[in-house]
Amino acid sequence: MQFVWGAAGRKSGGEESHHAGDLGHLDEKAAADALRFHRSFAAYEPTPLRALDHLAQEWGVGGIFVKDESYRFGLNAFKVLGAAYAIGCCLSQRLGIPIDEASFELLRSAEAKQKLGTITFVTATDGNHGRAVAWAAQQLGQKAVIYMPKGAAQERVEAIQQTGAEVIVTDGNYDEAVRLSSRMAEQHGWQVVQDTAWEGYTEIPRWIMQGYTVMAAEAIAQLQEKTGRTRPTHVFLQAGVGSMAAAVLGYLVNRFADDPPLAVIVEPAAADCMYRSALSPDGSPYAVSGDLHTIMAGLSCGEPNPFAWEILREHAAAFVRCPDYVAAQGMRLLAAPLGGDPRVVSGESGAVGIGVLAELIRDGRQAELRERLQLGADSVILCFSTEGDTDAGQYREIVWDGKHARPSQDR
Structure with missing residues (x-):
């Protein structure tokens, strides 16, 4: 697992950032408009926010919360x-x-x-x-x-x-x-x-991102109701073209402008266009080509949404690329919870955030990133399980049979 700092992470180290991503279309009014529209569907219900209290205690953090999008409109995913x-x-x-x-x-x-x-x-x-x-x-x-x-x-x-x-x-x-x-x-x-943009095609991708802000607005309302906490301190967001990650982060930056959560953007190593874009000397988006083969099918994207990249470039703390076993580990952790924690059925793209968090907490080689992100007893961490078992056969192979286990040299 490898990481590179984003602008929000570099700021804490004294470096200056450059361009500000356009956040005007991801504010609380946009989220409220999208939420009102979704509520007009008879099938609308907020998806659950799961509190993993036993896992948080095990890992020495203040709280771990997972937004379970497998319940969204009966479609098993947030999209x-x-x-x-x-x-x-x-x-x-x-x-x-x-x-x-x-x-x-x-x-x-x-x-x-x-x-x-x-x-x-x-x-x-x-x-x-x-x-x-x-x-x-x-x-x-x-x-x-x-x-x-x-x-x-x-x-x-x-x-x-x-x-x-x-x-x-x-x-x-x-x-x-x-x-x-x-x-x-x-x-x-x-x-x-x-849900990505190109020259001459910009309006609908913005609408899609506004729709995604409902997930973030629900999560914050649920967090406040469950715990009395105003906001999370950290948020882990998976990226394909980046639209979901940028929509959620843009909403959180607008909502908590004075002290936004630290955002970690996670991707599969085989489709790491955001990670590579973060390494770009001039801050321009970088396209990855080829088969982009990964178990995280929903994140198997090589070309960033340029709108999303502008937001992530400026407001993310870190970008992480990880092997498939990290997502598989996240699936198993959520499927077999500690103590009385609720079980979350999370697919490959949904579980990678909790998988990356597990690596940061448990793997001594990740100490630099863990310490720089100030993950500790006061941390309130929000992850989004963006899908359930949308490929049920592969879900069973990973969770039941241990497919995509951590290689022995990485243990």
Whole structure:
């Protein structure tokens, strides 16, 4: 496991940072608008915030909290927060009404359908985002076409197909699937709903990020209710293209501007575009190419969302790249909790944050990062389990059979 400091980490060492990422669209009002829209869905409920008190005591920290997104809208992952809100914003814009006046009932009404006609939403996905787009399109009476990279788990393909969407598994990696979906949208007049941005495509990625802030707003409200604490001191955020991590961190920096939590951004070593971007001398985003093979399918992304990177570059404390066994360890820790701690069923991309925390606490080789981050008795740590067992077969192989165990030389 390797790390590099972000601007927030360097500030504590006396170094100056440079550019400020744009946080204006990730404030409390944006989160409130997104939350109001999601509440208009009958299936909406806040996902649980799990307190791992026994684990915190074992590791000598003040508290460990895990936001369990496996309960989100029955879809086993958080992605629908961004997809549904972005599609809602898109439909509202076409109807000429502000999103704060829109609702599920209005957007699905016969009057809206008559004005809108049938719209096909298209995206590329490793699984969770595509299922979210497909589900949201179905719920709102529209269509979806989903492109997936080679090697996509059959269970994830079938879960998307069950929403009525068309699914195409490509011969390329995730980033190539993104480009293909964009070309198909141009050819067929479809609407792209992708959680990364490029030249000429910026509005929908911002809406998606605003949707993700609901997860952070819920977590802070639950933390305050459970403990009376105002905020976490540390937050561990996994990054693929970086949209979720930047959305949550942007919201927290806006909410706690005078003393934001220290954020650790974690990635698989095989798809470490944020880590490599943090090493860039001029602060520009760095794209990683190739197969990007990792068990963390939802994080197997080689090209950063440029909006997200600006926020993470300026406001993250550290960037960590880790081998797959770290995520597997996190899955097993959450599946077999200490004492009376609640069990969390967390998939490969969901558990990597707690896996990295375990390495920082337990591995003496990580002492420098642990001490610089001031992880200790007063630390209140927030992690986001962004998915459940979305690939149930692989989940069992890892949790039951010990697949992807720590290599003997690293023990």
